Amino acid sequence: LPSWFSVTSAAGAQVREMHSAGSLSYSRTFKIVVVGDSGVGKTSLTYCFCTGQWPSATQTTIGVDFRERVLDIDGEKIKVQLWDTAGQERFRKSMVQHYYRDAHAAVFVYDVSDVASFRSLPVWLEECRQNSLGPDTPRVLIGNKVDLLPSVTAASVMEQARHLAEVHGMPFHLCSARGGGGERVDAIFTALAVQLKRQGCGRGRRVAGRAEDSVVLLSHPLCDVIILLGTFWVFLLLEMF
Numbered sequence: 001l002p003s004w005f006s007v008t009s010a011a012g013a014q015v016r017e018m019h020s021a022g023s024l025s026y027s028r029t030f031k032i033v034v035v036g037d038s039g040v041g042k043t044s045l046t047y048c049f050c051t052g053q054w055p056s057a058t059q060t061t062i063g064v065d066f067r068e069r070v071l072d073i074d075g076e077k078i079k080v081q082l083w084d085t086a087g088q089e090r091f092r093k094s095m096v097q098h099y100y101r102d103a104h105a106a107v108f109v110y111d112v113s114d115v116a117s118f119r120s121l122p123v124w125l126e127e128c129r130q131n132s133l134g135p136d137t138p139r140v141l142i143g144n145k146v147d148l149l150p151s152v153t154a155a156s157v158m159e160q161a162r163h164l165a166e167v168h169g170m171p172f173h174l175c176s177a178r179g180g181g182g183e184r185v186d187a188i189f190t191a192l193a194v195q196l197k198r199q200g201c202g203r204g205r206r207v208a209g210r211a212e213d214s215v216v217l218l219s220h221p222l223c224d225v226i227i228l229l230g231t232f233w234v235f236l237l238l239e240m241f
């Protein structure tokens, strides 16, 4: 298979999709946090978008997992970095603020076959808001696992989800990370990346009181990863003793 192919996204931008992000150069990074209850499919969705494949098996995320993919949007190579955060409270704890730090967008996921995961959404929205990802930040609501048989409850919850998304000014999408749902998953994350590019996101991040050029190293996404992993291990050691 070629490492890229051209598509025109729903937003009308010319997007070349590149799955093998590892060695590709890029001019900026979009950090997108993916949140929602445990088991709603965050790992599956992010894996699906970044590899073009359905994961044969997933494990509960501890802390956070990172997945990346480089997209060529209107001739500019942009790294889309997805932060697949743990849904279980005990695996998040003190790391929450690092998830949200300098994020450009948030994706909220619920499972259409699990009403409780929908009822939790206000908590996730509030957590985002408290970490500076309020209404001005591009946000998307995803109802995942539509491949599971829709029940009457699921249909009524879908209506409520549509309403919730409208109230919070974010698009609402239904999709499935399983089987043939990949194209839809692709379209959702790609459209979000196109929106972030149009808003001029990711052109170097600011640190109070410093010129942007001098903080390029400090604001490198790797710094987030190092801080996060450091915090995680300290937290684990404290739990053990």
Ligand SMILES: Nc1nc2c(ncn2[C@@H]2O[C@H](COP(=O)(O)OP(=O)(O)OP(=O)(O)O)[C@@H](O)[C@H]2O)c(=O)[nH]1
Pocket (backbone or CB within 6 Å): 036, 037, 038, 039, 040, 041, 042, 043, 044, 045, 058, 059, 060, 061, 062, 085, 086, 087, 088, 144, 145, 146, 147, 148, 175, 176, 177, 178, 181
């Ligand atoms: N039928 C179906 N199952 C799915 C779908 N997406 C995920 N799953 C399954 O749901 C289970 C949980 O998926 P994960 O992707 O690990 O969920 P998560 O939100 O990352 O969970 P945490 O890491 O605990 O926060 C796994 O068994 C997946 O195979 C989907 O679209 N349809």
